[in-house]
Amino acid sequence: MRLPLPKICAIILLKPLETWMFTTMRPTTKDLAKAAGVSLATVDRVLNGRAGVRQKTVEAVNDAIERLGFQRNQVAATLARQRGYRFAFALPRSGDEFLDEIIERIREFDTAGRAEMVEANVIRLDDHDPHKSARVLSRLTPDEIDGIAIMAPETPQIRDALLRMQERGIRTVPFVANQHSFGGGDFVGIDNRAAGSTAGRLLARFLGPVQGSIIVLTETTQSRDSLERRLGFDAVIHRNYPHLTTLPTLETHGDPGRAQHVLRNALQAHDDVVGLYFMGAEARIPIEVARVLNATNGRVTIAHERTPSTEHALRKGEIDAVIHQDPGHLVRSAVRILRAKCENRATLASQERIRTEILIAENL
Amino acid sequence: MRLPLPKICAIILLKPLETWMFTTMRPTTKDLAKAAGVSLATVDRVLNGRAGVRQKTVEAVNDAIERLGFQRNQVAATLARQRGYRFAFALPRSGDEFLDEIIERIREFDTAGRAEMVEANVIRLDDHDPHKSARVLSRLTPDEIDGIAIMAPETPQIRDALLRMQERGIRTVPFVANQHSFGGGDFVGIDNRAAGSTAGRLLARFLGPVQGSIIVLTETTQSRDSLERRLGFDAVIHRNYPHLTTLPTLETHGDPGRAQHVLRNALQAHDDVVGLYFMGAEARIPIEVARVLNATNGRVTIAHERTPSTEHALRKGEIDAVIHQDPGHLVRSAVRILRAKCENRATLASQERIRTEILIAENL
DNA sequence: TAAATTCTGAGGTACGCACCTCAAATGCGA
DNA sequence: TCGCATTTGAGGTGCGTACCTCAGAATTTA
Numbered sequence: 001m002r003l004p005l006p007k008i009c010a011i012i013l014l015k016p017l018e019t020w021m022f023t024t025m026r027p028t029t030k031d032l033a034k035a036a037g038v039s040l041a042t043v044d045r046v047l048n049g050r051a052g053v054r055q056k057t058v059e060a061v062n063d064a065i066e067r068l069g070f071q072r073n074q075v076a077a078t079l080a081r082q083r084g085y086r087f088a089f090a091l092p093r094s095g096d097e098f099l100d101e102i103i104e105r106i107r108e109f110d111t112a113g114r115a116e117m118v119e120a121n122v123i124r125l126d127d128h129d130p131h132k133s134a135r136v137l138s139r140l141t142p143d144e145i146d147g148i149a150i151m152a153p154e155t156p157q158i159r160d161a162l163l164r165m166q167e168r169g170i171r172t173v174p175f176v177a178n179q180h181s182f183g184g185g186d187f188v189g190i191d192n193r194a195a196g197s198t199a200g201r202l203l204a205r206f207l208g209p210v211q212g213s214i215i216v217l218t219e220t221t222q223s224r225d226s227l228e229r230r231l232g233f234d235a236v237i238h239r240n241y242p243h244l245t246t247l248p249t250l251e252t253h254g255d256p257g258r259a260q261h262v263l264r265n266a267l268q269a270h271d272d273v274v275g276l277y278f279m280g281a282e283a284r285i286p287i288e289v290a291r292v293l294n295a296t297n298g299r300v301t302i303a304h305e306r307t308p309s310t311e312h313a314l315r316k317g318e319i320d321a322v323i324h325q326d327p328g329h330l331v332r333s334a335v336r337i338l339r340a341k342c343e344n345r346a347t348l349a350s351q352e353r354i355r356t357e358i359l360i361a362e363n364l
Numbered sequence: 365m366r367l368p369l370p371k372i373c374a375i376i377l378l379k380p381l382e383t384w385m386f387t388t389m390r391p392t393t394k395d396l397a398k399a400a401g402v403s404l405a406t407v408d409r410v411l412n413g414r415a416g417v418r419q420k421t422v423e424a425v426n427d428a429i430e431r432l433g434f435q436r437n438q439v440a441a442t443l444a445r446q447r448g449y450r451f452a453f454a455l456p457r458s459g460d461e462f463l464d465e466i467i468e469r470i471r472e473f474d475t476a477g478r479a480e481m482v483e484a485n486v487i488r489l490d491d492h493d494p495h496k497s498a499r500v501l502s503r504l505t506p507d508e509i510d511g512i513a514i515m516a517p518e519t520p521q522i523r524d525a526l527l528r529m530q531e532r533g534i535r536t537v538p539f540v541a542n543q544h545s546f547g548g549g550d551f552v553g554i555d556n557r558a559a560g561s562t563a564g565r566l567l568a569r570f571l572g573p574v575q576g577s578i579i580v581l582t583e584t585t586q587s588r589d590s591l592e593r594r595l596g597f598d599a600v601i602h603r604n605y606p607h608l609t610t611l612p613t614l615e616t617h618g619d620p621g622r623a624q625h626v627l628r629n630a631l632q633a634h635d636d637v638v639g640l641y642f643m644g645a646e647a648r649i650p651i652e653v654a655r656v657l658n659a660t661n662g663r664v665t666i667a668h669e670r671t672p673s674t675e676h677a678l679r680k681g682e683i684d685a686v687i688h689q690d691p692g693h694l695v696r697s698a699v700r701i702l703r704a705k706c707e708n709r710a711t712l713a714s715q716e717r718i719r720t721e722i723l724i725a726e727n728l
Numbered sequence: 729t730a731a732a733t734t735c736t737g738a739g740g741t742a743c744g745c746a747c748c749t750c751a752a753a754t755g756c757g758a
Numbered sequence: 759t760c761g762c763a764t765t766t767g768a769g770g771t772g773c774g775t776a777c778c779t780c781a782g783a784a785t786t787t788a
Contacts, residue, residue: 074775
């Protein structure tokens, strides 16, 4: 039997150097079987949760796993599966620039992941028809797909479809927006309340002692994200900066005309506007409209998500900071979580926390 | 022969949904051999760069690779290697809190990587004895180690040791600090000039219209990192904020006593200090000293690297922002780069760029 | 106690590639 | 054209696991 911890010291002659060593041999299922006093077949049954093993035997095997420090070799396991992992990202059909970035990262990941037998896919859901979306999700079978990251509104239909998918053995994880943490505390994305707080703090710090009011502009206040960001934003401003006033949230509904209208109105109604907060994921429209109205000039402006629009505006000094979440990290984290679920492994929470990044022109 | 692109459509009945499909079969070395009209042995020779193949044959195989879109199955390749990947991080013996964080992440990675047949190791180098360090590195053989990430001063000895390691077939990558980009443009770490600029911009923005001078404190000005950060910092301040003056860099040499001395002197010599920039990786000492001297109170202060010290100071409001690079990303990126080198693959530059993060209390 | 049921073992194949050996074919120069 | 070195082919083994079958052992039930 090969023990888990025989090591060779890489630099045995250099004792004074602190170094830990490389493991040479790791116990295999064969070692496990011998240690547990059962056959390979039984070990396989236990490891893969197949039926037909007495409780006592299961415990004997688990005991041996513990004793040997056995870890399944995922490389061999993946190869033996005869098929790679197939993950999908269910995203809304209507998208913004940030969504485009995410999709590009998924494509990149898919290309790179081939060699590791991991594939990533995008499914576009009709965001205005929860029934249809739910039907699409309900049609997926474990044959086609191992796991799915979902960005979809929290309707009862979707919720139900998710539950049924999980029952069929498809792993799920809520992704970036529009979803409760659901079915086990996993969630891929930033804490939007903290993101709002960050924006608020930064806006106030950049303003310094200047007094006045702040315009808050977003696509729609209906979304959970907007709500949370607004909460975090207001909390910081109200608690710490009484000389600043936050105006009611304005909505663009994704329409440049309307955006221009509401922004112009707000600027006319309040002659003391010193800051703007573009709260939604689609900052392109607010930025363009603000450019036309010359609204950010002399005011501090903060937007969300790095996209070509925000990047350009940041470089030109039209806006002052961008609160961001890295789409590459989002994608890779989702895949890691889904894969860990497939393999019944835990994930390192610290590694999977998506950072709320602050971008200014200098650290783009 | 199996083509690379036969697909099954996951949602064939849902045409209106945009979706790309899952690849079912990928060409194997066997397919490659058939397509190139050579044997498996020859394919193997070409793929693994073994000698004894006519140029014309090599081209035929490469041609077939191109035509089929062949990608080596890294899962199978890793399994067949009969041994996992062994990577090491050569780090200075004397460390700061940030180095501790990095080491912790290496440990985490090592634990998690076991299942993927990747091991990570730490080798501590004596930073005051380049000869000894070089000797340590020179002793490493490809049997023991596949690649190494190196944080060590750029002495001729080290440089030489690195070259010889590369000749022996050990992959290397400069890591975080003290190293030129060396041998191919890879470097794991942030752009320190940009980091300095970021710090400068942020400091100035937080200060607003306030006039005065800024104290810059670091461990030693000898290091390349300090130099670059200072350059970036000064560039931003001088170009954009003429009402601010940057004072000459003060050095702590890692000594709290000395730190307190130089800081107190500087504060006494200049009664207009409005900001502090703790430029080194070890902000603990400056923070503690500043606390004793009550130096940051009423002044804007920026430090580098998230550590228990900086995190605590940020939460307490003793400092205003931290410029950070994520140690987890550093470690994983180094491993990805080393592994890609081992497998003769390219890496996605966009994925490997380490972000210069800005942390404030709200986005910790 | 016999029969039915549940559990277990032994053995196999497969995944895609790395690495090995040895014989045969090919190309080359003289 | 021969002899030699170089190049190629055929075949093998092994990595650690998944997944399969079927016979026989152990246990439970009637």
